[in-house]
Amino acid sequence: MDEHAPRAAEPDVDVVLLGATGFTGRLAAERLAVLQQRASADGRTFPVWAVAGRDRGRLEDVVASLPPCDPAPEVLAGVDVHDDESLTRLAVRTRVLLNAVGPYTETAPAVIGACVRAGAHYADLSGELPLLRRVVDGFHERARAAGCQVVQLAGWEALPPDLVALHACRAATGAAPGSGAREPVPPCSGWT
Numbered sequence: 772m773d774e775h776a777p778r779a780a781e782p783d784v785d786v787v788l789l790g791a792t793g794f795t796g797r798l799a800a801e802r803l804a805v806l807q808q809r810a811s812a813d814g815r816t817f818p819v820w821a822v823a824g825r826d827r828g829r830l831e832d833v834v835a836s837l838p839p840c841d842p843a844p845e846v847l848a849g850v851d852v853h854d855d856e857s858l859t860r861l862a863v864r865t866r867v868l869l870n871a872v873g874p875y876t877e878t879a880p881a882v883i884g885a886c887v888r889a890g891a892h893y894a895d896l897s898g899e900l901p902l903l904r905r906v907v908d909g910f911h912e913r914a915r916a917a918g919c920q921v922v923q924l925a926g927w928e929a930l931p932p933d934l935v936a937l938h939a940c941r942a943a944t945g946a947a948p949g950s951g952a953r954e955p956v957p958p959c960s961g962w963t
């Protein structure tokens with residue numbers, strides 16, 4: 772049984788890259804263009820993607836600078852993370868929103884809220900742990916009900932804590948280096 776609420780309208784874009792004019796956004800846009808080129812050379816279909824942000828001219832410059840890809844990503848301008856209406860208009864159009872606009876602590880909750888309301892999946896590269904706590908507390912149940920995933924910490928900043936957690940699991944379970952933790956870590960006596 773599908774327990775998720777249906778989306779109000781079928782999105783016409785698979786992936787939107789919000790903040791495509793920034794340093795990280797440009798790198799992500801380039802990568803998408805290269806992947807699209809490869810897919811097209813191999814005769815594979817590639818997700819329909821778009822770049823989004825505040826200023827049409829800056830977004831068009833980004834598209835013009837990309838490795839040639841056909842079709843070129845659509846430009847969705849007039850999206851400001853401080854403007855809920857523009858976020859909602861964007862979120863309903865896409866299946867997945869990649870958010871490269873920071874600072875995330877200040878701006879991500881509004882973008883995530885728009886995605887969850889629209890039922891769009893969301894990913895960013897935030898590294899602010901208190902924000903993650905707020906997002907889990909504020910959005911987990913709603914995202915689940917909407918059938919969408921909210922993925923934060925999808926940048927390199929996730930690596931050090933992940934490695935520390937892996938090392939701790941290995942040390943606690945006696946697993947060999949190079950392997951994952953073999954067994955679930957047993958609770959220590961005295962832990963509450």
Ligand SMILES: NC(=O)c1ccc[n+]([C@@H]2O[C@H](COP(=O)([O-])OP(=O)(O)OC[C@H]3O[C@@H](n4cnc5c(N)ncnc54)[C@H](OP(=O)(O)O)[C@@H]3O)[C@@H](O)[C@H]2O)c1
Nearest residue numbers: 790792793794795825851852872873874896898926927928
């Ligand atoms: N965790 C990691 O590993 C990692 C790595 C790199 C970056 N980051 C984080 O990723 C974020 C982006 O970093 P960056 O270096 O790419 O930043 P950046 O070069 O300053 O780019 C910021 C982007 O946000 C857009 N933007 C700013 N204010 C906006 C608003 N009100 N509405 C809509 N768009 C807005 C800018 O668009 P305009 O053209 O309209 O100004 C631009 O596209 C930062 O929060 C950074 O800390 C994390």
